[in-house]
Amino acid sequence: MPHSEWLAQARNRLKNRIAPAILPLAFLLLLYGSAVVMGSDVAEPPVRIPSNVAWTAATIAMASSGDALRGLLIGRRCDRCHGREGFSSSPSVPNLAALDRLVIWKQLDDFRSGKRSSHVMQPIANSLSLQDSADVAAYYGMMPIAPDPQDDRAFPQPLSDPKHEAIAGRLISTGDGNRGLPPCQACHGPIGFVLGAPSLATQNATYLLEQLEAFASARRANDINMRMRSIAAQLTEDERHALAESYGAGVAESGFAGR
Amino acid sequence: MPIANSKISLAGSPGSEHSPASASSNAKKRIRVFLVSLALICVWLTVRFPYEVESGVEHLLNGPNRVNPQTLHLHGEFVESNLGPTEEPDGRVTVRMIAEQYLFVPQCVVVPTGVPIRFRMTSADVVHKPAISEAADELKVVPGYVVETHLQFPRAGEYQMPCHEFCGPGHYTMRSRLIAVSPEQFRNLSPDGRVNCASQ
Numbered sequence: 001m002p003h004s005e006w007l008a009q010a011r012n013r014l015k016n017r018i019a020p021a022i023l024p025l026a027f028l029l030l031l032y033g034s035a036v037v038m039g040s041d042v043a044e045p046p047v048r049i050p051s052n053v054a055w056t057a058a059t060i061a062m063a064s065s066g067d068a069l070r071g072l073l074i075g076r077r078c079d080r081c082h083g084r085e086g087f088s089s090s091p092s093v094p095n096l097a098a099l100d101r102l103v104i105w106k107q108l109d110d111f112r113s114g115k116r117s118s119h120v121m122q123p124i125a126n127s128l129s130l131q132d133s134a135d136v137a138a139y140y141g142m143m144p145i146a147p148d149p150q151d152d153r154a155f156p157q158p159l160s161d162p163k164h165e166a167i168a169g170r171l172i173s174t175g176d177g178n179r180g181l182p183p184c185q186a187c188h189g190p191i192g193f194v195l196g197a198p199s200l201a202t203q204n205a206t207y208l209l210e211q212l213e214a215f216a217s218a219r220r221a222n223d224i225n226m227r228m229r230s231i232a233a234q235l236t237e238d239e240r241h242a243l244a245e246s247y248g249a250g251v252a253e254s255g256f257a258g259r
Numbered sequence: 260m261p262i263a264n265s266k267i268s269l270a271g272s273p274g275s276e277h278s279p280a281s282a283s284s285n286a287k288k289r290i291r292v293f294l295v296s297l298a299l300i301c302v303w304l305t306v307r308f309p310y311e312v313e314s315g316v317e318h319l320l321n322g323p324n325r326v327n328p329q330t331l332h333l334h335g336e337f338v339e340s341n342l343g344p345t346e347e348p349d350g351r352v353t354v355r356m357i358a359e360q361y362l363f364v365p366q367c368v369v370v371p372t373g374v375p376i377r378f379r380m381t382s383a384d385v386v387h388k389p390a391i392s393e394a395a396d397e398l399k400v401v402p403g404y405v406v407e408t409h410l411q412f413p414r415a416g417e418y419q420m421p422c423h424e425f426c427g428p429g430h431y432t433m434r435s436r437l438i439a440v441s442p443e444q445f446r447n448l449s450p451d452g453r454v455n456c457a458s459q
Contacts, residue, residue, distance in 0.1 A: 016285060020293040028300050048340040054330045175432040182361035186429030194360055194384070224332050225357050225383050226339050226364050234366070 051115045051222045053106045055195045063105035063134055071139025074132055077124070086143040087153035091206040091248065095155055097143040103198040104137035107222075116222040145202050156250035157205050167239060168246035179234050184243070187227075196224065205248025212240045328383050328402035331357060337381060343368055344376075352445075353377040358387035358400045361429030363420060367436045367456040371445035375409045388424035391437060397423050412439035 053059060078096070082088050086097025096104065110116040111125035112133075128136070159165060170176075175183035187197040200208070214220035215232035223229055232240070331337040337357055343365045344354045354376055357364045360383075370376055380389070382402040390397045394410045412418065422433035438456055440448065 016288050017292050020289045021296040024293065024296050024300055031304075047334065047338045050332055050339060052333075054333055056329045175429065177432040177434065180362065180366050180432060180434040180436070182429035182432045186361055186427060192428045225359050226342075227359065227362060230362055230364055230366050 049115070050226070051106065051110050051224055052113050053109050053196075053224070055102075055224075060102065060195075062130060063102050063137065066101060066105075066131075066134035066136070066138030066141075068135070068138040068142055070132075071135035071137070074128070074136050075139045078136070081120070082140075083151065083153060085148055085151045085153070086140050086145075087151060087155055087202070088204060089152045089154055091154040091157055091204040092210065093204065094207045095153075095202050095204055096140040097202065098145045099137075099140055099198050100193070101134070101137035101141035102196055104140055105133050106196050108133040108136070110222040116220060155202055155204055155248070157245070157248045159245050159249045159251075161242075161245070164242035164245050165249075165251060167242040168251070171235075171239060171243060172246070181231060181234055200247045202250065203247050205244045208247055209240060209244035212244060216240070324405040324407070325403065326381050326405055328381065331381065331383055336379070339364075344370060346446075351375070351377060353379060356380045356389075356435070357383055358389060358422070359383035360385065360427050361422075361433040363387075363389060363422075363433070363435035365435070367438065369438045369440060369445065369448060369456055370412055371442040372412045372415050372439045374442060375411050378408050378410055379405055380407075381405045385426050386424055387422050387426050387433070389420045389435070390423045392419045394418060394437075399424070412437070415439050415441060 081090070081093050082096050087095045107116065108125045108128060109130075111118060111121045112128070114122065125133070171181065172184040175181045175186070183191070184200065185191045187194045188200045189197075190199075190201070193199070211220060212232045212235065215223065215228040216235065218229055218233075221229060235243070326335060326337065332339060336355060342355050342357065344352055346352055352371060352374065354368055354370060356368070356378070358380060378398070380398060380400045381404065382400045384402060386402070387400045388397045389400065391410065393414075394412050395408065398406050398408060400406050416439060418437040418439060420435040420437055422430055424430075426433065436456075
């Protein structure tokens with residue numbers, strides 16, 4: 001009978017193939033379970049997250065997918081403070097012209113998530129979607145930094161103390177090895193850039209000083225893996241002033257390589 | 260025709276349990292299946308298991324040693340509130356640090372002298388190689404992996420930790436300091452085991 005034959009065959013199979021495999025399978029299940037239990041046993045440290053942004057391939061693709069034409073329309077709301085040409089008329093407001101689009105996108109996202117606080121920027125960032133942020137970033141990212149005589153811009157500002165240029169020049173070009181301070185230009189250009197680090201060649205002095213002080217006191221703490229907090233905390237008051245003023249004076253634009 | 264075929268193969272197969280000749284071959288078959296499944300499981304454990312579950316057998320043996328360098332600050336043991344020295348429940352001290360362009364974070368770490376200290380480091384971007392003066396040779400820190408070592412600091416004082424692997428234009432200034440103090444002083448400095456001297 002085909003039916004009983006099939007039954008016998010199945011019984012055989014059960015006895016010969018499946019039964020001997022049950023023991024190792026049970027062992028495997030036990031191992032798997034114990035591993036998961038032990039894994040979850042690791043104490044979770046108290047977590048402080050500096051920024052929700054992580055430079056994964058997906059985030060970089062999202063942040064650089066902006067449409068500059070849409071950004072131009074959204075960017076009309078930014079003109080009043082950040083200037084029509086991306087250069088602010090006030091030295092305490094950052095210039096956005098020609099900033100890397102990842103930089104602008106990350107700061108907007110940090111304002112939105114509250115990781116960076118600002119009474120002005122947080123409500124504005126909250127009204128922008130992820131795509132809007134990418135569009136605005138694309139628009140400012142492609143703006144030229146050419147001087148425009150009709151533009152009302154605060155950049156560059158004169159140095160208040162000529163000694164500051166030498167102090168800042170050394171820090172920008174070579175850093176300070178004794179304190180483990182890397183040169184600014186290794187991350188902020190023009191020698192090298194790291195992801196999320198803005199170019200400082202056309203940044204305003206007062207804004208830079210405020211940010212250095214905020215990083216040093218950890219009032220601003222949205223830098224991934226504490227890069228800027230570690231550095232700014234080691235700078236002296238004089239050095240912070242010198243750096244901010246030199247960048248604000250446009251000295252760094254020509255580069256410090258020869259000094 | 261197919262039915263007849265299957266009848267023949269059944270009759271000839273060692274699976275029919277009534278013939279005494281096939282009993283030993285049945286046992287052999289069972290052993291073979293057992294061994295093959297065991298071998299397959301061994302292969303899977305060594306090749307796939309660590310990737311299937313991050314906290315797997317590898318975790319049981321070595322602790323977790325794979326991380327995503329891009330998301331160190333979001334979760335896991337290298338979040339910024341967990342960096343630096345930590346005193347564990349059994350009294351041992353673990354120091355966790357991130358190497359990144361162009362810093363070792365935290366930039367200054369306080370450690371106790373005379374006791375073995377567990378160092379766990381990972382990189383957030385490229386290969387770095389911290390070399391701790393007098394206490395250790397170079398440690399190669401590769402993004403994606405956690406390097407772990409045990410160090411002892413024989414004397415109290417300051418130890419330099421420069422980077423010995425070219426990692427970019429800021430490489431020449433990349434260094435941290437380790438300040439070794441006596442264990443009593445260490446306990447007084449930090450009841451919770453966390454001391455950071457970077458801002459001093």
